[in-house]
Amino acid sequence: MFRPLELFIGLRYTRAKRRNQFISFISTVSIICICISVMALITVMSVMNGFDNELRSRILGAVSHATISGVGESIHDWQGTVKLAEANPHVRGAAPYVDLQAFLQGTYGSTGAMVRGIEPAQEPKASEIDKHMVQGRWDSLTPGSWNIVLGKELAMQLGVNVGDRVIVYVPQLRATPMGAVPKVRGFHVSGIFELGMQQYDSGLALINMDDAEKLGDLAGPTGIRLRLDDLWNAGTVARQLSDQLGQLYSVRTWMQENSNFFSAISMEKKVMFIILSLIILVAVINLISMLMMLVTDKQADIAILRTLGATPRSIMGMFMVQGLLVGFVGIGFGVGLGSLLSWKLPAIVDWIQDVFHVQFLSPDVYYISNVPSKLDAADVGWVALVTFVFSLLATLYPAWRASRTQPAQALRYE
Numbered sequence: 001m002f003r004p005l006e007l008f009i010g011l012r013y014t015r016a017k018r019r020n021q022f023i024s025f026i027s028t029v030s031i032i033c034i035c036i037s038v039m040a041l042i043t044v045m046s047v048m049n050g051f052d053n054e055l056r057s058r059i060l061g062a063v064s065h066a067t068i069s070g071v072g073e074s075i076h077d078w079q080g081t082v083k084l085a086e087a088n089p090h091v092r093g094a095a096p097y098v099d100l101q102a103f104l105q106g107t108y109g110s111t112g113a114m115v116r117g118i119e120p121a122q123e124p125k126a127s128e129i130d131k132h133m134v135q136g137r138w139d140s141l142t143p144g145s146w147n148i149v150l151g152k153e154l155a156m157q158l159g160v161n162v163g164d165r166v167i168v169y170v171p172q173l174r175a176t177p178m179g180a181v182p183k184v185r186g187f188h189v190s191g192i193f194e195l196g197m198q199q200y201d202s203g204l205a206l207i208n209m210d211d212a213e214k215l216g217d218l219a220g221p222t223g224i225r226l227r228l229d230d231l232w233n234a235g236t237v238a239r240q241l242s243d244q245l246g247q248l249y250s251v252r253t254w255m256q257e258n259s260n261f262f263s264a265i266s267m268e269k270k271v272m273f274i275i276l277s278l279i280i281l282v283a284v285i286n287l288i289s290m291l292m293m294l295v296t297d298k299q300a301d302i303a304i305l306r307t308l309g310a311t312p313r314s315i316m317g318m319f320m321v322q323g324l325l326v327g328f329v330g331i332g333f334g335v336g337l338g339s340l341l342s343w344k345l346p347a348i349v350d351w352i353q354d355v356f357h358v359q360f361l362s363p364d365v366y367y368i369s370n371v372p373s374k375l376d377a378a379d380v381g382w383v384a385l386v387t388f389v390f391s392l393l394a395t396l397y398p399a400w401r402a403s404r405t406q407p408a409q410a411l412r413y414e
Contacts, residue, residue: 004317026290031330033283038334038387039341041276045379046342048269050372055265058197064095064126064225065234066253068241074098074213074220081249085226085241090233093125096221098212103169103182104205106158113154115168115205117212117221126225129193129206136162136191143210147190153202155192164189168205170215185215277386284327284390291323291398295405303407312403319399320392327391331384339380345373 068081075081075096082094098117104110120141124130130138133149140147148166150158160166165186172183187207195201209221228237234253241251255262295302302315341348349371353359360371 026286026293027326030283030286030290030326031333033286034280034327034330034387034391035334035337037276037280037283038331038383039338041273041280041383042335042338042375042380043341043345043373044272044276045269045383046338046373046375047345047371048265048272049374049376049379052262052265052269053374054372055197056262058195063254063257065228065231066226066238066241066251067223067257068226068245068249068251069223071248071250074218074222075224075249076220078221078224081224081245084244085224088237088240090228090230090237091226092229093122093227095119095122095124095126095225096209096223097123097225098209098216098218098222100170100212100216102171102205104154104158105167105169106155106160107164108159109157111154111157113203113205115148115170115207115212115215117207117209117215119209126227129195132193132195134192134194136189138191140190141206141208143208145190145208146185146187146211147207148187149191149193149206150189151201151204152192152194153198154205155189157202160189162189162192166205168215172216183215183217273382277390280387281390283330284387284394287323287326287391287394288398290326291319291395292401294322295319295398295402298402299405302402302405306405306407315405316399316403319402320395323395323398324388324391327388327394331387331391334387335380335384338383339375342373342375346370 068085069075078096082096085091085094096119100115100117101112102115103112104115118141120130120139134152136149138149141149148168150160150166155161158166166189168185168187170183170185193201193206207215212218213220226237228234231254234255238251238253242249245251305315349360
């Protein structure tokens with residue numbers, strides 16, 4: 001009449017008012033613990049996804065998705081190479097560049113930095129530095145103007161501002177009556193940018209590509225930066241362009257340039273997932289305690305069911321239904337609350353900062369003023385699956401103990 005019988009009796013036990021209210025209390029605690037654990041794990045994973053996405057977008061604002069470089073010091077036919085690269089359907093833009101290691105001296109300080117020669121009209125096709133100008137003008141980098149655009153931190157280290165003068169020393173030694181001396185050139189600071197990444201704000205300076213070629217005695221750009229339709233296509237595009245360009249060129253992707261950094265973030269995310277999964281395991285232990293007490297409380301009912309013909313497998317299924325139901329309820333509330341918290345977390349953190357006048361992330365240290373969060377459906381699915389597996393495993397031993405109940409011993413003192 002009732003099919004399946006195990007599901008019917010398991011749900012009947014769950015709905016029925018138990019004589020031992022302490023078991024109901026433990027069941028409620030189990031649901032709450034599983035819910036909190038799932039919610040915490042989803043929130044932490046979303047925050048880590050947010051930081052990963054924020055750092056990735058900031059780095060890729062200065063670093064291209066892929067870079068073509070020549071075997072020698074420069075690429076002579078860079079116009080033809082740009083046309084070949086842009087013919088690839090995944091390439092959205094290409095821009096040549098010249099990289100020079102240099103020593104910069106300002107009004108009150110000096111430091112080493114990477115001086116990059118660019119074409120202001122083409123550089124926005126490969127990077128987003130032009131969108132992060134805080135002072136000056138991007139189009140001031142004209143050929144022969146000897147203007148320079150500095151990162152904000154670099155300008156502070158040199159003690160200069162827009163309109164000041166910077167001396168650039170390039171280790172391109174030339175013979176003089178006084179011996180070998182580096183090349184020296186004065187530049188006018190025409191702009192300052194801020195990407196929000198210490199590596200670039202304190203170590204990158206931009207000049208016109210023609211000026212960079214003259215400064216480094218080069219016959220052409222040292223490489224070509226590419227922007228793709230999807231950054232995850234970088235590996236495929238790199239292989240295709242390597243086959244087309246031949247052995248005289250090398251193509252590197254953003255993943256190769258920053259592999260250690262993003263590998264560390266990925267490893268940290270996996271470790272945090274494992275650690276917080278152990279918290280879920282601790283929460284599931286309450287489920288084991290609840291089921292063991294329930295089995296003890298229902299010894300007489302189990303014995304009667306066995307005498308009526310219920311098999312040990314059926315008894316085991318009845319108690320597994322109750323354990324899985326507790327797990328499902330905890331997972332459902334946890335996923336819902338965790339997803340809602342992850343979605344509203346930036347607004348909640350901003351509200352706490354405004355009300356209590358605290359700053360969780362100082363922009364001077366982290367370059368991020370608020371807590372980022374990015375909810376990923378795959379992470380939510382993995383959290384729900386892991387919690388379900390733990391809940392399933394937690395029901396096995398109590399259900400097995402229930403199936404091993406001997407009717408004669410259970411009814412002896414009834």
